[in-house]
Amino acid sequence: MGRHDVAVTGLGLVTPAGIGVGPSWEAALEGRPTAAHDPELAGNPVRIACRVPDFNPDLLLGGRRAHRLDRFVQFALVAAREAVADAGLDPATWDGARVGVVLGCADGGPATVEAQHRVLIEENPAWVSPLLLPMQLPNMLAGQTAIEFRATGPNLVVATACASGASAIGAARDLLTLDRCDIVITGGSEAMITPLVMAGFAKMGALSKRQDDPATASRPFDADRDGFVAGEGAGVLVLERVADAAARGARVRARIAGYGATADAHHVTSPHPDGIGIEAALHAALADAGAQPEDVQHVNAHGTSTPLNDLAEGRMLHRALTGDPLVTSTKGVTGHLLGAAGAVEAAFGVLAVEQQCVPPTANLHTPDPRLDIKIATAPTTTRIDLALSNSFGFGGQNAVLAIARA
Amino acid sequence: MFDTLKEILVNKLKVTPEQVVPEATREDVELDSLAVVELSLVLDKEFSIVISDDELLEVPTIGDMARLMEERSAKV
Numbered sequence: 449m450g451r452h453d454v455a456v457t458g459l460g461l462v463t464p465a466g467i468g469v470g471p472s473w474e475a476a477l478e479g480r481p482t483a484a485h486d487p488e489l490a491g492n493p494v495r496i497a498c499r500v501p502d503f504n505p506d507l508l509l510g511g512r513r514a515h516r517l518d519r520f521v522q523f524a525l526v527a528a529r530e531a532v533a534d535a536g537l538d539p540a541t542w543d544g545a546r547v548g549v550v551l552g553c554a555d556g557g558p559a560t561v562e563a564q565h566r567v568l569i570e571e572n573p574a575w576v577s578p579l580l581l582p583m584q585l586p587n588m589l590a591g592q593t594a595i596e597f598r599a600t601g602p603n604l605v606v607a608t609a610c611a612s613g614a615s616a617i618g619a620a621r622d623l624l625t626l627d628r629c630d631i632v633i634t635g636g637s638e639a640m641i642t643p644l645v646m647a648g649f650a651k652m653g654a655l656s657k658r659q660d661d662p663a664t665a666s667r668p669f670d671a672d673r674d675g676f677v678a679g680e681g682a683g684v685l686v687l688e689r690v691a692d693a694a695a696r697g698a699r700v701r702a703r704i705a706g707y708g709a710t711a712d713a714h715h716v717t718s719p720h721p722d723g724i725g726i727e728a729a730l731h732a733a734l735a736d737a738g739a740q741p742e743d744v745q746h747v748n749a750h751g752t753s754t755p756l757n758d759l760a761e762g763r764m765l766h767r768a769l770t771g772d773p774l775v776t777s778t779k780g781v782t783g784h785l786l787g788a789a790g791a792v793e794a795a796f797g798v799l800a801v802e803q804q805c806v807p808p809t810a811n812l813h814t815p816d817p818r819l820d821i822k823i824a825t826a827p828t829t830t831r832i833d834l835a836l837s838n839s840f841g842f843g844g845q846n847a848v849l850a851i852a853r854a
Numbered sequence: 855m856f857d858t859l860k861e862i863l864v865n866k867l868k869v870t871p872e873q874v875v876p877e878a879t880r881e882d883v884e885l886d887s888l889a890v891v892e893l894s895l896v897l898d899k900e901f902s903i904v905i906s907d908d909e910l911l912e913v914p915t916i917g918d919m920a921r922l923m924e925e926r927s928a929k930v
Binding site for chain 1: 867868869870884888891892895898899
């Protein structure tokens, strides 16, 4: 066990496959794509997305509470409740001063901003809601979580675009190893599927153009991939120091054994073609875990289904990892959950390590011939002592988590 | 006017209906300063009743808020 290992004692998920770890992991194992035509995007150039199905915030959180929360915070609270309960912790009795919250998101609440901007320009500036800022500010993710769980320890939101969820988990682990607190509620949440945001992503050329065939649009590592499909949701992990978890007899689902973070310092949206930054992050995570490149048996790749990412990442994995790990990208199922992706995929990494089973990459029919990596196309039972979860963001921010068997 | 106010509090601000009685204070129905601004805004936008959030904060109960609404709407 590495000197900085922390225990994952709780998991919570809200994903396009459903509300809860159960339905989300089941869809991942089945390789069942969730992308579909989105009613709220009808008439727009981008009409497909991976939306969380049947999410009723009034039922899940109570109408009064839900009314004052943007969707990205609603997702986080639902996932965090599941994770805290899964950890067997009771916020009514814990020492809140020793409970931290570190969550990531890429954007905050764009749906709230867009709705209130319409009020401003189409109705009356005097009618702009006083809840505009309390709902949309990115830091409310951690602030509202603190209120929900009486967690008065260190509290922050991390923004590294599509690496945010993984960066948050890395920062949370640092808080524990530095003894800033005893428990951290960490992960990421995102609700960015709005016409404006989708128009922006489309103009960047980042999204799949398979608008008439949503189920096959997100196809990581496939030769015919042409971009990502946007998703939404949240992933939350409860982390504790291994000794603390053992002392209270908690079930340890896996350990976060290493974390590596780097910046490409190359281009605002394009990954470095040689994958220098992401390779450095991977090696940093391995060094932090006290592991060697041949020790890695499974990688939950960033694998966005964009032509550039999957090529650079796939080549890097071949070059950097000598143990022939089984690679997957669960984005074929979930789409790209942006700032939540790193957290949801870390949770999938924890589940893979715990159950010794790698979920498949959906829609992988013709692997990109330029890539020489072993990619799971069916749920595969295999020995996994050490897995990696990769997350890379626009802006060149890279985060790699090393997840070890408990 | 109390029924109108109750409808706004329940349907727009999502206050529990049972909580909304004339003698209830702002604290009883959990109306913080942001919620009072919301209420002021809905009154203006949907009922053309102009009462500032400061004025709403000054009256002690929900029943008093309803009376204030009656006074203002009568002046229109």
